[in-house]
Amino acid sequence: MNFLASKAQLRASFLRWALFLVPLIVLLGFGSGQFGSAETIWFQSLTKPVIFPPAMWFGIVWSLLFVSVGVALALVVSAWGAHGREIAIVVFALHFIGVLAWTPVFFGMQEMVIALYILVYAVISLLAVIAVxxxxxxxxxxxxxxxxxxxxxxxxxNYQFIVENPDGGSDRGGAIERIEL
Structure with missing residues (x-):
């Protein structure tokens, strides 16, 4: 016998992992989104770049991407005995922490520059994830x-938001309008 598991067993392992990881990844993405929102007065007051798509697309695209990320991760996690499996899981986890950090930093902390650095990290670390x-x-x-x-x-x-809003947005101090009595 020169194999560890049958194709049916490998498929079943993938399905079990996918049924666990896809909802987990989507839930983590949703949870990250709860720490900031495009509905804030600060974000609404920002000058939007020309390339800014309609807001509805962000939820749709991120949901589809998180589902596909969960499927990709399930493929790797279910690859028992594959060379590099463990390091691939670790590299993915380090990458995904960065992805989850962006929303709280950009929308919650209103730090567009730090958020851009997080996206640079996310892109570079995703290239590493793809490689492993x-x-x-x-x-x-x-x-x-x-x-x-x-x-x-x-x-x-994100970079275009920084260019269009060099002051960081009008709600940095928390007040939109001052009324004197």
Whole structure:
């Protein structure tokens, strides 16, 4: 016998991991989104870059990306015995922490420059994730390519927000309008 598991067993392992990881990744993404919102007065007062898409697309795109990220991670996690599996999981975890940090920093802390650095980290670390996933399961690496494209776009958009709003936005002090009596 020269194999560890049958194809059916490998498929079942992937399905179990996917049923756990896809909702977990989506839930973590949703949780991160609770620490900041585009509905704040600060964000509403910002000058929007020309490339800023309609707000509805962000929830749709991030949801689809988080589902695909969960599937890619499940492919790697279920690859028992694959060379580099453990390091791929660690590299992914370090990357995903950065992705989750962006929303609280940009919307919650209203720190556009720090948020841009986080996106640079997210892009670079995602390239590392793609490289290590490629060694474990090539399909998992390919599934992450749309996420890479979106993170690059998010970085360009974040940069454009900084250019369009050099003062950081009008609500930095918390007050929009002062009324004297």
């Amino acid at each position: 996933f490629w060694r474990v399961r090539r399909l998992a690496a390919v599934i992450l390519l749309p996420c890479l494209a979106w993170l690059i776009f998010a970085g360009v958009l």
